[in-house]
Amino acid sequence: xxxxxxxxxxxxxxxxxxxxxxxxxxxxxxxxxxxxxxxxxxxxxxxxxxxxxxxxxxxxxxxxxxxxxxxxxxxxxxxxxxxxxxxxxxxxxxxxxxxxxxxxxxxxxxxxxxxxxxxxxxxxxxxxxxxxxxxxxxxxxxxxxxxxxxxxxxxxxxxxxxxxxxxxxxxxxxxxxxxxxxxxxxxxxxxxxxxxxxxxxxxxxxxxxxxxxxxxxxxxxxxxxxxxxxxxxxxxxxxxxxxxxxxxxxxxxxxxxxxxxx
Amino acid sequence: xxxxxxxxxxxxxxxxxxxxxxxxxxxxxxxxxxxxxxxxxxxxxxxxxxxxxxxxxxxxxxxxxxxxxxxxxxxxxxxxxxxxxxxxxxxxxxxxxxxxxxxxxxxxxxxxxxxxxxxxxxxxxxxxxxxxxxxxxxxxxxxxxxxxxxxxxxxxxxxxxxxxxxxxxxxxxxxxxxxxxxxxxxxxxxxxxxxxxxxxxxxxxxxxxxxxxxxxx
Numbered sequence: 015x016x017x018x019x020x021x022x023x024x025x026x027x028x029x030x031x032x033x034x035x036x037x038x039x040x041x042x043x044x045x046x047x048x049x050x051x052x053x054x055x056x057x058x059x060x061x062x063x064x065x066x067x068x069x070x071x072x073x074x075x076x077x078x079x080x081x082x083x084x085x086x087x088x089x090x091x092x093x094x095x096x097x098x099x100x101x102x103x104x105x106x107x108x109x110x111x112x113x114x115x116x117x118x119x120x121x122x123x124x125x126x127x128x129x130x131x132x133x134x135x136x137x138x139x140x141x142x143x144x145x146x147x148x149x150x151x152x153x154x155x156x157x158x159x160x161x162x163x164x165x166x167x168x169x170x171x172x173x174x175x176x177x178x179x180x181x182x183x184x185x186x187x188x189x190x191x192x193x194x195x196x197x198x199x200x201x202x203x204x205x206x207x208x209x210x211x212x213x214x215x216x217x218x219x220x221x222x223x224x225x226x227x228x229x230x231x232x233x234x235x236x237x238x239x240x241x242x243x244x245x246x247x248x249x250x251x252x253x254x255x256x257x258x259x260x261x262x263x264x265x266x267x268x269x270x271x272x273x274x275x276x
Numbered sequence: 277x278x279x280x281x282x283x284x285x286x287x288x289x290x291x292x293x294x295x296x297x298x299x300x301x302x303x304x305x306x307x308x309x310x311x312x313x314x315x316x317x318x319x320x321x322x323x324x325x326x327x328x329x330x331x332x333x334x335x336x337x338x339x340x341x342x343x344x345x346x347x348x349x350x351x352x353x354x355x356x357x358x359x360x361x362x363x364x365x366x367x368x369x370x371x372x373x374x375x376x377x378x379x380x381x382x383x384x385x386x387x388x389x390x391x392x393x394x395x396x397x398x399x400x401x402x403x404x405x406x407x408x409x410x411x412x413x414x415x416x417x418x419x420x421x422x423x424x425x426x427x428x429x430x431x432x433x434x435x436x437x438x439x440x441x442x443x444x445x446x447x448x449x450x451x452x453x454x455x456x457x458x459x460x461x462x463x464x465x466x467x468x469x470x471x472x473x474x475x476x477x478x479x480x481x482x483x484x485x486x487x488x489x490x491x492x493x
Contacts, residue, residue, distance in 0.1 A: 073393055101402045109399025119394035123412050132408055133398030185398060 030079035041244035050218040054231040057241035063224040067191045112182030116194040118174045120166040127162040152180040172203030192223040280460040284451045291447025298433045305369040310376025318384040335374030343367045348439045364436035383417035423480035427473040
């Protein structure tokens with residue numbers, strides 16, 4: 015797969031530093047995501063991958079650096095200003111960033127359709143009928159046309175995660191964050207979820223994806239980033255990076271992953 | 277014995293109404309204040325949470341009767357003089373609010389943090405996150421202990437007779453003062469309290485079943 019054409023990046027991260035107490039989790043991250051790009055982030059647990067996604071969505075505050083989505087600084091009013099945006103401003107920015115979680119985080123008291131329609135109605139201000147129609151459109155897209163009225167507890171893990179994807183993309187976000195979305199699934203359910211993500215990639219959805227599925231990174235990712243100890247240790251074309259790792263760290267990491275999957 | 281009870285009933289009516297009024301005011305007041313403070317405790321900054329925490333723990337740690345006497349006999353020294361009725365309502369409300377804060381905090385705390393995050397990622401504002409995601413789930417955890425607190429309020433309201441409010445308990449005492457037959461009156465009084473609380477329990481079970489159904493169905 016060829017990388018997308020040159021254009022201003024959808025997401026631009028500069029000098030991002032995040033600490034939890036004494037521990038530096040992100041130690042100066044610079045990263046651009048181009049429009050339509052599928053950027054895959056790999057790395058051992060504790061390397062900062064998930065924290066990176068959570069910073070982009072302003073779910074956690076960060077110390078210094080800048081995260082700009084489509085020209086707008088995300089969490090703070092200006093880079094390194096320390097002045098956090100108001101709840102309303104943050105909510106408006108988050109509405110343009112979709113996120114799919116490892117543990118699905120569906121709303122258990124709402125049906126599949128209501129899970130998808132909630133943001134459309136409340137955040138996007140659509141009427142009941144239109145929100146419903148759009149929710150049904152997306153649920154059909156992810157292969158759940160016959161599960162609209164089911165509660166999350168009545169769905170399999172793979173089905174729940176597909177609802178989670180529908181909930182995120184129905185908002186028509188500029189950027190979709192995927193946080194180890196198949197890690198909590200039984201192996202036989204991983205394929206159905208990744209197929210949905212492949213479909214989105216083909217349609218040009220911009221994605222920042224943390225995953226341990228190396229074969230997916232290889233054939234669906236435009237670019238792969240290997241994170242180690244809060245830094246980007248290697249990056250480039252997934253086939254090249256994964257076939258010829260330059261550092262011992264990445265070699266060891268890939269060996270461990272392969273041992274696990276075989 | 278039955279004759280004594282029938283004789284007493286009309287005298288108890290006003291006291292009964294007053295007991296319901298005190299209970300109703302206390303339940304409503306503690307619910308509103310407790311919801312606000314409990315939510316602030318769950319989501320607010322630490323400088324706000326600490327005083328709420330101290331208030332809730334203090335209110336629950338003081339014997340109810342001490343609280344009632346403090347408000348009725350103690351506050352006038354500070355220039356705040358309340359009638360027996362309002363002093364009693366205020367003291368009971370303080371006490372009950374402490375419980376409601378704790379129940380609210382527990383109910384909200386039982387919701388997985390991922391729910392709040394998911395609600396954020398679809399762009400819901402704080403108020404809407406509470407309204408559409410957190411509260412509908414927390415209410416099921418809130419109801420059972422809260423109903424306990426409500427029946428507790430009805431029972432606790434009997435203490436207001438000690439500052440001279442003529443509630444059901446006081447009315448019973450007054451009738452006994454005339455008839456010198458305590459047993460039938462106390463049995464009757466107990467029966468009335470049981471009837472009120474049994475009604476509340478049945479209503480609450482229906483309510484709980486309804487909320488449980490919306491999640492299971």
